[in-house]
Amino acid sequence: MASALTDKLSRLVKEMRGQARITEANVQDMLREVRMALLEADVALPVVRDFIARVKEKALGQEVLGSLKPGQTLVSIVNRELAATMGEGISDINLAAQPPAIILMAGLQGAGKTTTTAKLAKHLIEKRKKKVLTVSGDVYRPAAIEQLKTVTKQAGAEWFPSTPDQKPLEIARAALDYAKKHYFDVLLVDTAGRLAIDEALMKEIKDLHGALNPVETLFVVDAMQGQDAINTAKAFKEALPLTGIVLTKLDGDSRGGAALSVRQVTGAPIKFAGVSEKIDGLEVFDAERHAGRILGMGDIVALVEQVTAGVDMEAAQKLAAKVKSGDGFDLNDFLSQIQQMKQMGGLSSLMDKLPSQLTAKAGAVDMDKAEKDIKRKEGIIQSMTPLERRKPDLIKATRKKRIAAGAGVHVQEVNRLLKEFEQMQGMMKKMKGGGLMKMMKRMGGMKGLGGGGMPKMPF
Numbered sequence: 001m002a003s004a005l006t007d008k009l010s011r012l013v014k015e016m017r018g019q020a021r022i023t024e025a026n027v028q029d030m031l032r033e034v035r036m037a038l039l040e041a042d043v044a045l046p047v048v049r050d051f052i053a054r055v056k057e058k059a060l061g062q063e064v065l066g067s068l069k070p071g072q073t074l075v076s077i078v079n080r081e082l083a084a085t086m087g088e089g090i091s092d093i094n095l096a097a098q099p100p101a102i103i104l105m106a107g108l109q110g111a112g113k114t115t116t117t118a119k120l121a122k123h124l125i126e127k128r129k130k131k132v133l134t135v136s137g138d139v140y141r142p143a144a145i146e147q148l149k150t151v152t153k154q155a156g157a158e159w160f161p162s163t164p165d166q167k168p169l170e171i172a173r174a175a176l177d178y179a180k181k182h183y184f185d186v187l188l189v190d191t192a193g194r195l196a197i198d199e200a201l202m203k204e205i206k207d208l209h210g211a212l213n214p215v216e217t218l219f220v221v222d223a224m225q226g227q228d229a230i231n232t233a234k235a236f237k238e239a240l241p242l243t244g245i246v247l248t249k250l251d252g253d254s255r256g257g258a259a260l261s262v263r264q265v266t267g268a269p270i271k272f273a274g275v276s277e278k279i280d281g282l283e284v285f286d287a288e289r290h291a292g293r294i295l296g297m298g299d300i301v302a303l304v305e306q307v308t309a310g311v312d313m314e315a316a317q318k319l320a321a322k323v324k325s326g327d328g329f330d331l332n333d334f335l336s337q338i339q340q341m342k343q344m345g346g347l348s349s350l351m352d353k354l355p356s357q358l359t360a361k362a363g364a365v366d367m368d369k370a371e372k373d374i375k376r377k378e379g380i381i382q383s384m385t386p387l388e389r390r391k392p393d394l395i396k397a398t399r400k401k402r403i404a405a406g407a408g409v410h411v412q413e414v415n416r417l418l419k420e421f422e423q424m425q426g427m428m429k430k431m432k433g434g435g436l437m438k439m440m441k442r443m444g445g446m447k448g449l450g451g452g453g454m455p456k457m458p459f
Contacts, residue, residue, distance in 0.1 A: 027059045027074075034078070044230045044261040047085065051260075054081050082291035085260055090286050091244065091269035093120075095128065097215040100179040100187040104212060106205055106240060107220035108232055109193035112248035112274060114144060116220050117190045118151035119274065119282035120246075125156055130185035135160040135175035137168035137208065138192040148190055154279045158184070168192065168204060172212055189214070197232065202239045209240055216243045218271065221262060223247045229258040230265050237266040244271035247285070260294075263287075329425050331389040335381040338374055376409060380417050383407040392418060 031052050038048045058077045095101040103120070107113045117134055124130040134152045138144035145162055152159040160178055162171040172189055179187045191208060194201045209217060219242050221229045236242060245262055250273045263270055270285040381389065383406030388395055395403070395418065404411045 047261045047264050051085055079291050083288040086287040087263040087269045091271050100184045102187045102212050102214040103216040104214040105190050105218055107193055111220045111222040113220045114147050114190055116246050117188050118155040121157035122155035122279055123282055124186055132157040132186045133179045133184040134188045136162055136190045137171050139164045140192050197235045218244045218246050220246045223250045223258040230261045233262050233266045242268040244269055246272040248274035250275055331381050331392055334421050338378050377417050379407040
């Protein structure tokens with residue numbers, strides 16, 4: 001996410017922190033670098049000018065010049081102004097209306113509007129405990145209605161049927177009537193998009209807005225569009241009273257310009273960010289935390305939330321009790337650890353939220369290769385019989401060949417997995433009883449992440 005901008009700004013952050021004295025000359029040098037980084041990241045020029053002016057004014061004020069740690073103070077100013085550019089704090093969805101609260105989804109074709117509608121439905125069901133109905137008013141794209149039906153089912157919401165021969169206004173009114181009669185809390189209306197802005201699209205969505213009077217009108221914009229995303233957002237803002245923005249494909253955006261520009265250009269707050277293709281890959285947008293990520297400071301709060309949501313606490317407690325009692329750690333437990341990792345969103349998703357100093361140490365690790373390695377390990381264990389998983393000692397040459405053939409790998413891969421399992425099994429044995437405290441004391445003297453003969457983990 002915004003990797004190119006993060007790399008440049010995190011290097012600048014290091015340099016700024018090292019400054020013993022802040023002068024007008026080195027502030028100018030720093031601002032020149034920041035300006036270039038923002039422009040290369042596709043941030044809109046008026047936004048860059050405004051941002052640089054605000055930072056310069058504060059950087060040359062008494063706040064920095066009189067500070068005992070001017071470099072760190074300068075970093076905090078940049079961080080604060082980045083957050084202010086994207087809209088301070090959190091702006092959650094507004095459902096303060098007579099049920100059903102209507103949310104109108106607007107945007108161009110290909111921005112991820114239909115998938116975002118389902119993701120938002122899942123968010124409202126799980127986080128706000130609402131009963132949600134979705135409907136598609138996109139009668140021009142034959143697959144759109146079926147696509148919404150499929151993703152709505154995945155989200156656990158209810159879908160209202162519509163057909164391409166109906167008028168969007170007719171569909172919306174019928175869905176609203178159904179939502180009222182069946183006591184739905186929220187009605188999500190997915191609208192048609194075009195490849196570019198045209199009069200027909202704008203008239204249709206204005207008519208829908210007028211008839212439905214939605215409590216929220218969300219503009220869904222593809223973060224990877226760069227400058228074009230800003231122009232599109234501006235046009236929609238002029239046509240509709242937008243109440244919020246959803247940035248999609250933020251995980252694939254290496255530049256980050258849209259996230260920094262769209263709030264200031266439209267005046268509408270960024271409410272959500274699409275951070276993965278999965279149905280639960282929608283985050284409430286927090287400007288301060290996102291600013292921290294852009295500056296390479298990471299987002300430890302989001303990391304903790306992601307891990308907590310992904311961990312099966314019951315399974316973790318069972319494993320802890322098993323280890324404590326001295327019962328054997330088997331390949332089923334090993335598989336469970338691998339699957340927990342996948343539920344947390346995988347390695348790359350976790351690494352994205354770590355501070356740049358830590359990710360730099362793991363810079364040599366090929367994340368795609370590591371993710372594939374996790375899947376390969378899972379496939380190998382799943383090719384074993386239940387007895388082999390419980391008693392790995394049974395796995396000799398002929399069984400290894402069968403397992404390798406079943407998983408589509410070489411026998412060496414099976415051997416490697418068994419060796420890693422043995423290392424982890426040995427570590428678990430040391431944790432039995434009071435062994436864990438002794439082990440932690442020994443590890444306390446290690447320097448760095450890989451010292452002292454620590455056994456290799458499965459991920």
